[in-house]
Amino acid sequence: MRETFDKELVQLHVRFAEMGMLVNEAIFRSVKAFVDHDKNLASMVIEHDQAINQCESQLEKMTLELIALYQPVTSDLRDVITVLKASSDIERIADHAVSLARTTIKMKGTHRIPEIEVEIAKMGEYAAKMVADALDAYVKRDLERAYQIAQQDLFLDQELAKIKQLCIAEMQANQKAVVSGSHYTLAATYLERIGDYATNVCEWIVFLKKGEIVELNPGNSDDENGNA
Template sequence: MRRLFDEELADLDSSFTEMGEITAKTIQAAVQSFINHDREGAHKIINNDFKINEREAAIEKKSFEMIALYQPVTTDLREIVTILKAVSVLERMGDQARNIATSTIRVKGTKHIKKVEEQLGEMGELVAQMVSEVMSYYVQNEALGAETIAAKNHELSNNAAQVRTDSVNAMKEDAQLVDSAADYLVIAGYIKRIGDYTTDIAEWIVYKRTGKIIELNPGYNYFI
């Protein structure tokens, strides 16, 4: 019975980490589609969103089945609970990527602010890296590593605040930039929210490793 449980848990772990990597790539692709004004790429992201949703449903179903069948306790139970909690967070990240893609399609041929678009690209790279790293920490069962995600999220907050400042200043200087700047603010908010979700997963990794509930999203992580 124990061998079967370990095999199924390993499969569950694999499915979860694979979903994390797919989500990270989707986020990165969504941001790149926006700054490249690639509507075709944005449509692909929207059309493939159901795949992330299906993965979430399958992982949740498998998790509940394992709890009912094996009735795990202590560390085994914490691992399954962590996956149950974190997989829903990954799905919400996918929703934010879809929102970015939707914004890409909505944006029309308006004037652009190259500096801000470069900043958004850097934010997209950073948050995708954060997602990949937090999934690695999950695999390694590394609580201390997971806590470092909070520092990167703080950096992301600072970047988002800079996008906000530059966008607002651009709107003040040139009324023709209002539409573009407003979209930049929205996209920065989506990316920032993904960063917050990443720290949520880090919190569950700490719980998995130690059994302790901690807060890695302090009040200073704001955008607007």
């Protein structure tokens, strides 16, 4: 029975890793679509989101079946619960990538502000790397790296504040920038939220390794991201 449980647990982690790769790809494509003003690529991100949703549903089913069939305890139970919770967080990351893609489509033809787009591109690259690093730390169960990655979310918080200020200044100076400034603010907010969810994944690594529920970035608690 133990051997069967271990095999199914391995399959669970393989499926989680596959979902993580799909989500990483969604972030990369959504950021690239925004920076390149690529409406077709943005549409592709939206279309492919269904596959990520299906992955989450499959993982939820697999985890619940493992709990029901084998009734794991202590570290085994933490292992299963962590996949269930972390997969929910990375699915929400994909949702924000989709929201960024939709913003790209809505911005088609609006007034562009290169200075702000440079900042959003920087923010997008940083958020994508943060998620990739968090997922890698999860696979390797690297506790120290999880703590380090969570601290990186502060940069995204600072970038969001900076972009909001730039948008307000542009909107006040140029009426043409009102619509695009609103879209830029939304785009930056989606990227900042992606960082919040990457932090959540880091929190689940701590839970997996230490059995403790922690909040690694208390500043995230005022949004709807459902921190650990």
